[in-house]
Amino acid sequence: MKIGFIGLPKSGKTTLFNALTGSSAQVSAFSTGRVGPNLASVRVYDERVEKLAAIYKPKRLVYPAIDIVDLAGVNEGDGKADAFSGDLMKLARTVDALAIVLRNFKDTTSSPPAALLDLKKIEQELLLADLIIAEKRLEKVELSLKKGGAGNNAQTLKAERDVLGMIVDALNEGRPLRELEFDDNQDLLIRCFQFLTQKPAMVILNSDEASAGKNESILEAIREHYEAVEFAGQLEMELSQLDEESVRAFMEDLGIKESAKDRLIALAYEALGYISFFTVGEDEVRAWNIRRGATALEAAAAIHTDLARGFIAAECFHYDDLMTAGSDKAVRSNGQFKLVGKDYMVRDGDILSIRFHI
Numbered sequence: 001m002k003i004g005f006i007g008l009p010k011s012g013k014t015t016l017f018n019a020l021t022g023s024s025a026q027v028s029a030f031s032t033g034r035v036g037p038n039l040a041s042v043r044v045y046d047e048r049v050e051k052l053a054a055i056y057k058p059k060r061l062v063y064p065a066i067d068i069v070d071l072a073g074v075n076e077g078d079g080k081a082d083a084f085s086g087d088l089m090k091l092a093r094t095v096d097a098l099a100i101v102l103r104n105f106k107d108t109t110s111s112p113p114a115a116l117l118d119l120k121k122i123e124q125e126l127l128l129a130d131l132i133i134a135e136k137r138l139e140k141v142e143l144s145l146k147k148g149g150a151g152n153n154a155q156t157l158k159a160e161r162d163v164l165g166m167i168v169d170a171l172n173e174g175r176p177l178r179e180l181e182f183d184d185n186q187d188l189l190i191r192c193f194q195f196l197t198q199k200p201a202m203v204i205l206n207s208d209e210a211s212a213g214k215n216e217s218i219l220e221a222i223r224e225h226y227e228a229v230e231f232a233g234q235l236e237m238e239l240s241q242l243d244e245e246s247v248r249a250f251m252e253d254l255g256i257k258e259s260a261k262d263r264l265i266a267l268a269y270e271a272l273g274y275i276s277f278f279t280v281g282e283d284e285v286r287a288w289n290i291r292r293g294a295t296a297l298e299a300a301a302a303i304h305t306d307l308a309r310g311f312i313a314a315e316c317f318h319y320d321d322l323m324t325a326g327s328d329k330a331v332r333s334n335g336q337f338k339l340v341g342k343d344y345m346v347r348d349g350d351i352l353s354i355r356f357h358i
C-alpha cells in the first residue's frame with residue numbers, strides 16, 4: 001500500500017514525512033531544490049504477531065509495510081513551480097491513497113493558518129486535474145464515434161462515453177468521483193485513468209504544538225468528508241530523532257498514547273478499509289494486509305501468485321480462538337478449525353494456510 005502526501009507548499013509535508021518515517025529529508029526552509037519525491041517504507045506493527053510468535057517460536061517475524069511518498073518533493077524549492085504541476089499529479093495517480101496535509105500553524109511569512117480554505121483549494125486542484133483528463137478522453141471518444149470508424153469497438157466506446165459523461169458532470173458540480181458508484185464494467189473502463197478524486201483520501205491537520213488538541217471544531221468540519229487526524233508535525237519530527245527510551249518518556253510527559261506513525265497507519269487502514277490476516281509456521285509468523293471483503297483466493301494471491309493459481313482450499317482458524325484455546329491442537333478439538341473455499345470472505349485476525357498445487 002502506498003500513501004501519497006499532498007498539500008500546499010510549506011504545509012509541513014516533508015516535516016511529517018520525516019517524523020513518520022524517521023528520515024531526514026530537507027524541509028523547505030532549507031530547500032536545495034532537489035528533484036524527486038521523498039520515499040520511505042514504514043513497518044506496520046501488530047502486537048498479534050508477537051503473541052503468535054510466542055506460540056510458534058518462528059525464526060522470524062514479518063510485518064506488512066506501507067510506502068509513504070512525499071509527493072511535493074518533486075517541485076518544491078524552486079519557488080516558481082506550481083504546487084500542483086502536471087508531474088506531481090502524474091505521480092499522485094500512482095498511489096493507493098492520498099493524505100492531504102493542511103497547515104495549522106503560523107508560518108514564517110506570518111500568514112495565519114486557514115486549514116479549511118486550504119482544503120477547498122486542494123480539492124479544487126484535484127477535481128480540475130481529473131476533469132482535464134476526463135474531458136480530453138471524452139472528446140476523443142466522441143470523435144471516433146462520430147467518424148463511425150469504431151467498428152466492433154462501438155459498443156465499448158459508447159459505454160466509455162456514457163461513463164465519462166457522468167464523470168465530467170460530477171466533477172463540474174464539484175463532486176469527487178469517490179462519491180459515485182460504478183459497476184464492474186465501468187470500473188474496468190476508467191481504471192486506466194487513475195482518477196485522483198476516486199482515491200481514498202484522509203486528512204492530516206498539522207498543528208503547532210501550542211494549539212494541538214484544541215482544534216476540535218476544525219477537525220469536525222473536516223470529518224464531514226474525510227477520516228482525519230491531528231499531528232503536531234514539528235514536535236513529532238523532533239521526537240522521531242530521539243532514541244526510543246527518550247521518546248517514551250516524552251510521550252508519557254505529554255500524554256501522547258500512540259505515536260504519530262501508529263495513528264497514521266490506523267487511519268490509513270480505516271480509509272482504505274484494510275484488514276490483517278496471518279500466516280504461521282516454524283520459519284515465520286507474518287501479518288498481511290488486504291482489503292476488507294477480500295476472499296481466500298485474494299488472500300492467497302497477496303502471498304504469492306502461484307498460491308492463487310493452484311488454489312485448492314485454505315485451512316483457517318481465528319487468532320482470538322487460538323489465544324483462548326492456547327494451541328492449534330486445542331483449536332481443532334474445539335471445532336474452530338475449518339477448511340474454506342476460494343470465495344470465503346477473510347476476517348480480520350484469520351490465520352490461513354493455503355493448500356495448492358501447480
Ligand SMILES: Nc1nc2c(ncn2[C@@H]2O[C@H](COP(=O)(O)OP(=O)(O)O)[C@@H](O)[C@H]2O)c(=O)[nH]1
Pocket residue numbers: 007008009010011012013014015016026027028029072076105106107206207208209231232233234235
Ligand atoms: N510551528 C510549526 N512549524 C512547522 C510544523 N511543520 C512544519 N513546520 C515548518 O514549516 C516549514 C515548511 O515545512 P515543510 O515540511 O518543508 O513543508 P512542505 O513544503 O509542505 O514540505 C518549515 O520551516 C517547518 O519547520 C509544525 O507542526 N509546527
Ligand SMILES: [Mg+2]
Pocket residue numbers: 013014015026027028072073076
Ligand atoms: Mg517539502
